[in-house]
Amino acid sequence: xxxxxxxxxxxxxxxxxxxxxxxxxxxxxxxxxxxxxxxxxxxxxxxxxxxxxxxxxxxxxxxxxxxxxxxxxxxxxxxxxxxxxxxxxxxxxxxxxxxxxxxxxxxxxxxxxxxxxxxxxxxxxxxxxxxxxxxxxxxxxxxxxxxxxxxxxxxxxxxxxxxxxxxxxxxxxxxxxxxxxxxxxxxxxxxxxxxxxxxxxxxxxxxxxxxxxxxxxxxxxxxxxxx
Amino acid sequence: xxxxxxxxxxxxxxxxxxxxxxxxxxxxxxxxxxxxxxxxxxxxxxxxxxxxxxxxxxxxxxxxx
Numbered sequence: 398x399x400x401x402x403x404x405x406x407x408x409x410x411x412x413x414x415x416x417x418x419x420x421x422x423x424x425x426x427x428x429x430x431x432x433x434x435x436x437x438x439x440x441x442x443x444x445x446x447x448x449x450x451x452x453x454x455x456x457x458x459x460x461x462x463x464x465x466x467x468x469x470x471x472x473x474x475x476x477x478x479x480x481x482x483x484x485x486x487x488x489x490x491x492x493x494x495x496x497x498x499x500x501x502x503x504x505x506x507x508x509x510x511x512x513x514x515x516x517x518x519x520x521x522x523x524x525x526x527x528x529x530x531x532x533x534x535x536x537x538x539x540x541x542x543x544x545x546x547x548x549x550x551x552x553x554x555x556x557x558x559x560x561x562x563x564x565x566x567x568x569x570x571x572x573x574x575x576x577x578x579x580x581x582x583x584x585x586x587x588x589x590x591x592x593x594x595x596x597x598x599x600x601x602x603x604x605x606x607x608x609x610x611x612x613x614x615x616x617x618x619x620x621x622x623x624x
Numbered sequence: 625x626x627x628x629x630x631x632x633x634x635x636x637x638x639x640x641x642x643x644x645x646x647x648x649x650x651x652x653x654x655x656x657x658x659x660x661x662x663x664x665x666x667x668x669x670x671x672x673x674x675x676x677x678x679x680x681x682x683x684x685x686x687x688x689x
C-alpha cells in the first residue's frame with residue numbers, strides 16, 4: 398500500500414509541477430510570483446485537514462481507548478506540522494513581494510501560526526510523558542481543544558478585515574482563477590494527499606513496532622533475526 | 625510554453641528568489657521528513673536485530689496484550 402501511494406504522489410507531483418510551470422499562464426496582476434500558489438494552497442489545506450483527522454483519531458483513542466487510533470494521531474502530527482510550517486514559509490515569501498512585508502499580525506496568518514503551535518504542543522506533550530497511554534490521553538485533549546482553531550483559520554478572511562485575500566476556490570461558486578492554474582493547484586493538492594498518506598502510514602508502522610515491542614510477535618521477529 | 629530560455633525560467637519574472645525559495649524549502653522539508661522516517665526505521669531494525677521482512681511477517685502475527 399505504501400509504495401502505491403508514494404508512486405501516486407510522485408506522478409502527481411511531476412504532473413502538477415509541469416502544469417504549474419509550463420501550462421498555467423502568467424498572472425496578470427502578480428506576474429510569476431503567483432506560482433507559489435501551487436505549494437502554498439495545498440500546504441495550507443493539508444495543514445488544516447490533517448489537524449482535523451489527527452483530532453478525530455485522538456478523540457477516538459480517548460473515547461474508545463483504542464491504542465491504534467492514538468498511534469495514528471501521533472503519526473499524523475509531524476506531517477501536519479510540516480505542512481503548516483510550509484504554508485507559513487511560502488506565504489511569507491509570497492507576502493514580501495505582494496504586500497511588502499514578510500509577516501503581519503493578521504487574523505489568517507496569526508491563526509495559522511497558532512495551528513503550528515498546537516501541532517508542536519501536541520508533539521512535545523506526548524514526548525514529555527513517559528507512559529504512552531497517558532501521553533495519548535493528554536495529547537488528545539490538546540488536539541480536541543485545538544479544533545476550534547480550524548474554523549477560525551478557515552473563516553478568518555470573512556470574519557475580519559485581513560490582508561490575506563479571500564478564498565479563490567469555494568464550493569458554491571465558480572473558482573476565481575484560470576482553469577489551468579486551478580488544475581495545477583488541484584493536482585498538487587492530490588499529490589500532497591498521497592504523500593501524506595504514504596508518510597503517515599510509514600510512520601505509524603514504526604510507532605506500532607516501537608510500542609508493541611514487549612509483545613510476542615515482536616519478540617518472535619527478534620528471535621528470527623538472531624537465528 | 626511560458627519560457628523562451630532557462631534563465632528566464634529561473635528568474636521567474638524577477639520573483640525568482642521568492643518562488644524558488646518556496647520550492648526549495650518544500651523540497652528540504654519533504655526530503656528531511658522521509659530521511660528521518662527511514663533512519664528511525666533502520667535504528668529499530670538494528671535494535672530488533674533482524675533483516676528486512678518486518679512488514680510481511682508482521683501481518684501474519686496477531687497483536688497481543
